[in-house]
Amino acid sequence: MKTIRIIPALLLAAGCAFAQDKPAADAKPAAERPADTKAYDRLLKAESAVSKNSSVTIKGKQVPYKVTAGTQPVWDKDGKVIASLFYTYYQRSDVGDKSRRPLVLSFNGGPGSASVWMHIAYTGPKILNIDSEGYPVQPYGVKDNPHSILDVADILYIDPVNTGFSRVLDPKADRATFFGVNADIKYLADWLQAFVSREGRWTSPKYLIGESYGTARVSGLALELQNAHWMYLNGVVLVSPTGLGLKREGPVGQALSLPYYTAAAWYQKALPADLQQKDLKDVLPEAESFAVNELIPALANGGFLDAQKRSAVAAKVARYSGLSEKVVLQNNLSVPVGTYWKELLRDKGYTIGRLDSRYLGIDKKDAGDKVDYNAELTSWLHSFTPAINYYLRDVLGYKTDLTYNMFGNVHPWDNKDDNTGENLRQAMAANPYLKLLVQAGYFDGATTYFDAKYTMWQLDPSGRMKDRMRFEGYRSGHMMYLRAEDLVKSNDDLRDFIQKSLPAAGVPAKY
The missing domain is CATH 3.40.50.1820 (Alpha/Beta hydrolase fold, catalytic domain)
Structure with a gap:
């Protein structure tokens, strides 16, 4: 979840703040303050x-x-x-x-x-x-x-x-x-x-x-x-x-992130050309169908997934996420969402926002798998x-x-x-x-x-x-x-x- x-x-x-903001030790009671005071309780x-x-x-x-x-x-x-x-x-x-x-x-x-x-x-x-x-x-x-x-x-x-x-x-x-x-x-x-x-x-x-x-x-x-x-x-x-x-642990929880990856990659123009030229609402149903009908069963097989099938699923995950097949395989077909925010635009020197992936951030270094800060929340x-x-x-x-x-x-x-x-x-x-x-x-x-x-x-x-x-x-x-x-x-x-x-x-x- x-x-x-x-x-x-x-x-x-x-x-x-904790349970109660305390008044300053030298604060005067309201009745003793000058009538034109700018201070309040x-x-x-x-x-x-x-x-x-x-x-x-x-x-x-x-x-x-x-x-x-x-x-x-x-x-x-x-x-x-x-x-x-x-x-x-x-x-x-x-x-x-x-x-x-x-x-x-x-x-x-x-x-x-x-x-x-x-x-x-x-x-x-x-x-x-x-x-x-x-x-x-x-x-x-x-x-x-x-x-x-x-x-x-x-x-x-x-x-x-x-x-x-x-x-x-x-x-x-x-x-x-x-x-x-x-x-x-x-x-x-x-x-x-x-x-x-x-x-x-x-x-x-x-x-x-x-x-x-x-x-x-x-x-x-x-x-x-x-x-x-x-x-x-x-x-x-x-x-x-x-x-x-x-509850949504395991393969279900892992697969549910993929359609979001597709949306974020589409916005950042990181999808393959044939997908990128489609409207977002035409692309997302494809990613949703793959996540439910192919990715969940593949993840459920874990390390016993047939090698050929593993490669085919990795190619599709890469296609719908905007990531490389190498990164997908390195993460056993399920790239953590925190890694995704760092990885998608790594080659361009940017991270993407957590709460809103339209927002871009700049980290101290491009290496690593965690962003330095939430670009969108800072902006808000x-x-x-x-x-x-x-x-x-x-x-x-x-x-x-x-x-x-x-x-x-x-x-x-x-x-x-x-x-x-x-x-x-x-x-x-x-x-x-x-x-x-x-x-x-x-x-x-x-x-x-x-x-x-x-x-x-x-x-x-x-x-x-x-x-x-x-x-x-x-x-x-x-x-x-x-x-x-x-x-x-x-x-x-x-x-x-x-x-x-x-x-x-x-x-x-x-x-």
Whole structure:
């Protein structure tokens, strides 16, 4: 199973903080500060909120909205406040009846990542200032998003504990309460139940959307909300999904990477001429068919594969990956994905990005089988970090001296008993209204598009719910919406999914 864990050193360098940012020893209490002070508290308030009204033009029509940035507590079983989560909540303000107004609950991944990525680059009414392919430009900041789904749904962006401005408030709180597959799901379900109750959204159609590790989070939440809080959903959206605890070791897991190699090589113009001249969507089915029907059986035979067959399979792996047959044979027909990022353009002096293989990097030396850094993530942090800080602090007016953790300290993370894929299947089986949309970028090398397809195929082995599942692929990477063309298509796909998953009046949830 491919995980979406970002290189630890890069995580630690990206503004990680421990449970609570401490104020300076000489800091004065707020009441003693001069009235014109520019300083703000470095202790998170358990309850806080600032709101403003605005509007955005979406699909040529003006959409007025209210946005609230604030915090809401996390309570323990005895009702004691132990942490607080920061959120940003967008409500269309010209809608009177919330019972027909969808509510989208949005999470990113990591684990340890804030909700910033989809918030200011995908679904929200503001997007960051980047070029049409997703590269940073100055001046940093945000602009209106004419493709936001706010026209059809309200949106809540949630930062889990230690991400964004969210923090543990009780120094005695057990970290295991928050930092693990199942602990994360449990406390977030409790928090969402409280939020929905406070905001009067129980009658609204509800959707979960998660990106990367957030797909495990929302898959687990679908069942937890249903079983523990009796909150039933209309849809779950998995953006660049992880494996959701579904097993794929050995030959299957190894072979699933090949179609991604084909996509990356196609983009970098490294395929043989006859393949390179075809459109990407004409090439990928060939690679997928070879991976499933020929490569998996060959890898299953291991060292006992007939020499002639081994040579023939190596030639095809080389053909669909852009690598040499020599490299393929040196790796026993299965080139590790980390080696691929280093090897594909080695002769040209470049590495390719992990989360988005359109991005190029330069290593200290061409030798070796590991890249020095993730070219795409460095680029993204370049543009996202100043934009979210500017937007929350200066535009929305949420004043704090806390560090906004793009990535927070959530380790050690307990990965045991990850049954999130099965959780999602159970939730769908028990709720005939519940539908699934999977979105993936062809050039994502961390959570590959073909692995995402495999995950969807394996969610329901019976095939009885496959008509409630939908896959959409995009010509970009892990965050497909950073490419302007795919920002339009991915939001349109979301909008269509939401609208089609709303049952007609009077249509019951039954088989």
